[in-house]
Amino acid sequence: MKAFQDFYPEDLSQCYGCGRLNPHGLQIKSYWEGEESVCRFQPRPYHTSIPGYAYGGLIASLIDCHCTGTAAAASYHAAGRPMDSLPAFRFVTASLKVDYLKPTPLGVPLEVRARVIELKGRKVVMQASLSAEGELCARGEVVAVQVPPGMFGE
């Protein structure tokens, strides 16, 4: 099954967090599971903060890119368009909020889930959670805004 990010046009696939063409990046993959989108990611050993725990900036990055991907997928769905149709829906982050509820263990896969709270005009608001082995470690809220086609040399 193709992930949301596998449908991004090549020139929008360089992102450090979610670009499949960035060899240095995280290359996250997001999918629908019912009403929610989900992304599973295995941090590398060096994605640490305090030894034994995952880096908070990584957690913010996962929530951020998973949500911009979810915003694109939700917009295709709302428009009744297949995800490989053009012009591509592509979103940037207007605001990102992360509450770190407890230290996130390093060494296990992390699961990020997101749900669209509002989709109106060019703006999508999402709530996200990040858990490790079923335990909720962080909560996030992302406001994403659609990049106008043609901007950024697209």
Place this chain on the structure above:
Amino acid sequence: MKAFQDFYPEDLSQCYGCGRLNPHGLQIKSYWEGEESVCRFQPRPYHTSIPGYAYGGLIASLIDCHCTGTAAAASYHAAGRPMDSLPAFRFVTASLKVDYLKPTPLGVPLEVRARVIELKGRKVVMQASLSAEGELCARGEVVAVQVPPGMFGE
């Protein structure tokens, strides 16, 4: 001049964002400039989002780690203790909020500035800004909480 992060004990210097002993990480350096703390960072070419622009997760990471460092430095200052004295003040992030005001150009050094808004008990609240060549690109707010000595195997 030594940066805040140069004073972290070795076992707390592994952080991907600010640990001087993490060879894969960002190794940010923060200093006082009057009442504000400042961190200058040159993103690598692969720290991109949309081509030509810096990755939002990197911006969140810079604000996050610069603020936990600022929280530690401000706590030493408030306690009238030198930064190499033990037990070490070390903070983790309880919440992180970033507003992306405009796309941040890639290829130029970024400057993160932070200011302590509240320092009470084990909690420090800070406001931060991120600019590129004098232009404000993002604003952040961080709530950091002191790690109790002895926690996390310190």
